[in-house]
Amino acid sequence: MNQSxxxxxxxxLQLSVIIGMLEHLSDPWGIKDAQSRHLYMNKAACLYxxxxxxxxxxxxxxxxxxxAWAECxxxxxxxxxxxxxxxxxxxxxxxxxxxxxPELTPCISEKIPLFDNDGKxxxxxxxxxxxxxxxxxxxxDKQKPSVLTTEAxxxxxxxxxxxxxxxxxxxxTTKEIARAYGLSHRTVEDRVYNLYQKAGVHSLRQFEExxxxxxxxxxIPPRLLEKGIQxx
Numbered sequence: 001m002n003q004s005x006x007x008x009x010x011x012x013l014q015l016s017v018i019i020g021m022l023e024h025l026s027d028p029w030g031i032k033d034a035q036s037r038h039l040y041m042n043k044a045a046c047l048y049x050x051x052x053x054x055x056x057x058x059x060x061x062x063x064x065x066x067x068a069w070a071e072c073x074x075x076x077x078x079x080x081x082x083x084x085x086x087x088x089x090x091x092x093x094x095x096x097x098x099x100x101x102p103e104l105t106p107c108i109s110e111k112i113p114l115f116d117n118d119g120k121x122x123x124x125x126x127x128x129x130x131x132x133x134x135x136x137x138x139x140x141d142k143q144k145p146s147v148l149t150t151e152a153x154x155x156x157x158x159x160x161x162x163x164x165x166x167x168x169x170x171x172x173t174t175k176e177i178a179r180a181y182g183l184s185h186r187t188v189e190d191r192v193y194n195l196y197q198k199a200g201v202h203s204l205r206q207f208e209e210x211x212x213x214x215x216x217x218x219x220i221p222p223r224l225l226e227k228g229i230q231x232x
Contacts, residue, residue: 003143005171006109015031019031019116020027022040022042028042029042029044029045029046029126030042030079030126031123031124031126032126033122033123034121034123035154036062036076037059038057038058038059038060038062038190038202039059040057040058045048045128048099049098049187050099050100062076062077069094069170072228075229076229078229078231079086079092079111079229079231080124083111083112084109084121088112089112090111090112090231091108091109093106093107093108094107094128094225094229095107095224095230096228098130105130106130107128107129107130107131107226109126109128110126110127110128111125111126114122114186135198141157150221150222151219152216152219153216154215155209157198160191161195162216162221163181163196164177164192164195165195165216165219166219166220166224168192168195168204168207169217171204174189174192179231180231191215198229
């Protein structure tokens, strides 16, 4: 999931160009500086974070926002740092009361580091999307999003295999899954092999189709519906 760092022109011009690109996008997008202070959010991001209309977000840290998710400031800053360390895109699963909803809502958030022409880190661009459904096939086949459930509806797979299944359907690599669960790469490869064997398939595409038909593509591990940040 890594992506080469974005390198643009002088900082002021960079922000102007990026903001112009993000302003009218329907998904939440924002920009933070090198000190993790917010510089910009588009309209969708303000709705996502439930930021009050009269609140001046420029120069504010996560913990200064008048919103419940401000309690996760340390994890958000860690996400910024990991994007810098990776020199590319880093994704997390954020579970909180997004969009001001009373129920906990899991979302995928990605951050990409920004560098100037001299290679100096100047901040991150972030985006988020709701985890309505877990399989990209629903978008390809233009199906409506399904309701997430912590019940697998199948006894074929173990709990650890279901955890791996979830991230596999998110198109995470085996290395990313290993890092998320603190496992060895070989252990995750063995789990994926077992998943394919039990499902009787030989490729990710076939496995996604199997999960859709078995009703497993809307499964989410119970711990991801607990408030907090899950690095993947």
